[in-house]
Amino acid sequence: MLPEIITKVYTMNNLQNYTPSPAHNSGDPAPPYEIDEIMLMFGDIFDCINNDGTIKPKWELDQMGLAYLPFTIPLAACPSIEVDKIYCHKKLISTFTNVFRIIHERNLRPYVRSYGGCFNYRSKYNDSRLSTHSWGIAIDLNPETNLPGTRGDMHPEIVEIFQSYGFEWGGSWKRKEKNPMHFQWCTGY
Numbered sequence: 001m002l003p004e005i006i007t008k009v010y011t012m013n014n015l016q017n018y019t020p021s022p023a024h025n026s027g028d029p030a031p032p033y034e035i036d037e038i039m040l041m042f043g044d045i046f047d048c049i050n051n052d053g054t055i056k057p058k059w060e061l062d063q064m065g066l067a068y069l070p071f072t073i074p075l076a077a078c079p080s081i082e083v084d085k086i087y088c089h090k091k092l093i094s095t096f097t098n099v100f101r102i103i104h105e106r107n108l109r110p111y112v113r114s115y116g117g118c119f120n121y122r123s124k125y126n127d128s129r130l131s132t133h134s135w136g137i138a139i140d141l142n143p144e145t146n147l148p149g150t151r152g153d154m155h156p157e158i159v160e161i162f163q164s165y166g167f168e169w170g171g172s173w174k175r176k177e178k179n180p181m182h183f184q185w186c187t188g189y
């Protein structure tokens with residue numbers, strides 16, 4: 001691991017042009033820190049919110065894309081539906097693809113039991129601020145057994161794979177906010 005000072009090579013000004021590289025390497029820029037950096041890298045969502053609180057279609061059209069999965073995952077809300085792609089931020093397509101490729105290669109598929117969702121315009125759980133799901137930079141897995149406030153049962157190798165690609169794990173947050181189903185590609189928010 002390179003020291004933070006070397007890995008964090010970007011400046012606030014070039015974040016909006018940055019796309020995470022398809023192959024993970026330790027020299028890659030760090031995920032955005034706090035709301036200002038999230039908006040620079042992944043878009044100014046407040047620009048697309050209508051005055052009835054809904055989101056303009058432009059947001060999804062401009063920002064979201066599909067990451068194809070190497071295996072299907074039952075949809076948590078309707079397990080007869082086998083999810084084979086993730087609707088996420090365009091800039092994270094290769095990152096999500098790589099994470100699930102590694103999960104597949106390490107035979108950890110049985111531990112990904114259900115898909116709770118990725119892009120979702122909404123507020124954070126127990127918080128008035130917008131969720132990172134609104135930018136399509138967060139994913140929920142196995143929500144049934146990884147509810148907020150619990151320790152959950154996320155497989156440590158799955159946590160390690162997400163973290164190696166720059167994701168923060170909600171299970172590592174302090175007790176009140178702990179959310180073990182949740183992984184997000186940003187920090188400090």
Ligand SMILES: [Zn+2]
Binds near residue numbers: 139
């Ligand atoms: Zn989540």
